[in-house]
Amino acid sequence: MELVSNLSLDAFTALARRYTQPLHVFLCGLVHDPELARDLLQDTFIAAWSAALHGTPPLLANGDEAEMRRWLYRVAYRRAVDSLRRGRLIRWESLHDLLDFERLPMDRTSSSFEELVAESEAMQRALAILTPEDSACLLLMVVQGFTAQEAAAIIGSSATAMGKRIGRAKRRLLSAYLAQNASNPGGRS
Amino acid sequence: MNTFNMRHPSGPECARYADLLPQFRQGTLTHAEEVSLRAHLATCGYCQEQLASYDRVDAALHTYMGRFARTAPAADDLVRLAVVRVPSTSPAQLNHHQSQASWESRRDYSMYNDPDETTYEMPTLPRPDRRLQQTQNTRTRPVLATIAALLLIGLAATLFAVVGRPSTSPAQSSTPTATTLPTATTQPTATPQPTQNTTVGVVNSGHPCSTDTSGRTSYVYIGDLKVSKVDFANAYPANELPANLDPAKPYQLPGNLPNPPNPSVNPEPWYDLTVCNTSNTTSHVIRSLTVRIAAFTPYSGTLNSYMFCDGYYQRPNGVSGGGCGGGLAADEWLRADFAANATAGAQVTATQDGSNIGNAPPLPVSLGPGQMLFIAIRMTPPTAPGTYTFAFGLNYDSVTPARISTMLPTIFDSAAVKWTGSNCTKPALLSQIPASDTTGKYVCAP
Secondary structure, eight states: OEEEOBOOHHHHHHHHHHHHHHHHHHHHHHHSOHHHHHHHHHHHHHHHHHHHHTTOTTSBTTOOHHHHHHHHHHHHHHHHHHHHHTTOOOOOOOHHHHTOGGGSOOOOTTOOHHHHHHHHHHHHHHHHTSOHHHHHHHIIIIISOOOHHHHHHHHTOOHHHHHHHHHHHHHHHHHHHHHHHHHOTTSOO | OGGGOOOSOOOTTHHHHTTTGGGTTTTOSOHHHHHHHHHHHTTOHHHHHHHHHHHHHHHHHHHHHHGGGGGOOOHHHHHHHHHHHSOTTOGGGSOEEEOOOOGGGGHIIIIISOGGGGGGGOOOSSOGGGHHHHHHHHHSHHHHHHHHHHHHHHHHHHHHHHHHSOOSOHHHHTSOOGGGOSOGGGSOOOOOOOOTTTOOEEEOSSOBGGGOOOOOOOEEEETTEEEEOOEESSOOOBEEEOTTOOTTSOEEOOTTOOSSOSSEESOOSEEEEEEEEOOSSOOEEEEEEEEEEEEEEEOOSOOEEEOGGGOEEETTTEEEOOOOOOOOOOSEEEEEEOOTTOOTTOEEEOEEOTTSOOSSOOSSEEEOTTBEEEEEEEEEOOSSOEEEEEEEEEEETTEEEEEEEEOOOEEEOTTOEEOBSGGGGSHHHHTTSOTTOOSOOEEBOO
């Protein structure tokens, strides 16, 4: 037995400030609905604060932040999968996001506004064909920068399986993305 | 899609590496696989292009996902709501000895079976149309219990008056009155209710300013008080559409629809703010809020509006959009009701909203050092259609009122025509949306 201290509110707040945005991005990629993602994110932090109050590792004052990060992502992932599995997901797309294209990153000087919009929609549709597990794998490893071992711990798989899963997910995404862009006259050419 | 077209033919060995290529950047290949793949890539133009394609899709994925970052809720909001939702009296809030078992081994407790699992049903990020359900479900219980207790007390006292007092005749015993009660101490009385002038609730703990997670970026300092600018409480205001729209035709939404709307149209009239006492030593009495109509411009003609929660119509999927809802967990629930004919210059003092129970005693409240209040205000605007500018003030200590902030002009018009996506499903309107148009987002009049 070892004396441990609960995570303070200040430390919890700092943790939330660091991971709210990336977790929200992760959840949006999984459920394709920013509003639902907000709910799931809120649930995640409620669970996290509850765990912190209960002194649940790794949410301790001396807890390892990398483990805390994985804990948050795992809870968020489980909540998203549960939500999708319950079949309660009605596909909503908020105009709040869809209409605000002017904020899309303009990092490619050759891309016109229309091309960026088309690419964005193509990516949205391409992602939608992936299973939640494959989406999570992509989002964790490609977007969030987790290693295969970390991603495996988050989605409850093995690192070996993650290799196969990321390969399959990227192949499917590439195919779907190419098909979407090819069928869209406004796509990049 | 020429950027992804392959200019090199695949070779006889390329198929061997097809499964390895997408893993090349992910660190999931064995050393032998990576060495072999690198050697192949050095000589194979086709696989180099394949790899470049994967890289481009990775970049596109980054770009696409990046746009969601700006829609993330404020982290401090999440913390505040988590703190509100998880009982602070949990014994685990105290430091204690605990096994350092890995969290993975405890996940059944902390993730799958945690007591907050049911929070799917009760999201508490501010969203107006689920607000009342939540508050009625969770916050009316104390009120009902109080009412029940009062009824029981009244019933008991009545029985006592009937049975306990000296009876002179059957007729008298059947008509008890307060003046015939035996003693003053047994007389049923309502539980004393705090009044704004005489009783001051106290908030000395449990509401630290560190939980001021409103996400606001603009504050006004009034003496020791740090007060956030009053803003909509996720009121989902609508956009104003052109006034000359033909209701017999679908309207294609422009890509530059202001977000947030400017001006805001017919928001759910909910506002919120936080008040933090930054003093280390002094309490301050928060008495009430005032709302004043700083400006008013009548609106004439037809007001067409579109609110994104109402969705739009887009081929081939049909009606899309929406997803609004939610709840609000405030310390104080106030309401500010303007007279129907109120106009510029009119001012009301917000009163306690009896339909919601906050997390703090009703105003006035003595706000202890370092403590804060999260205040929600439901407003009843005047009925005259027009553009209103509301200014908010704070009555505290002996100051009445101190100016807080002024909202941007907002159009209230109960006769506004609400254009929605679902209206476009009427055959006469739907037939006007070109079958080949899969990019336009349309809304229609009722």
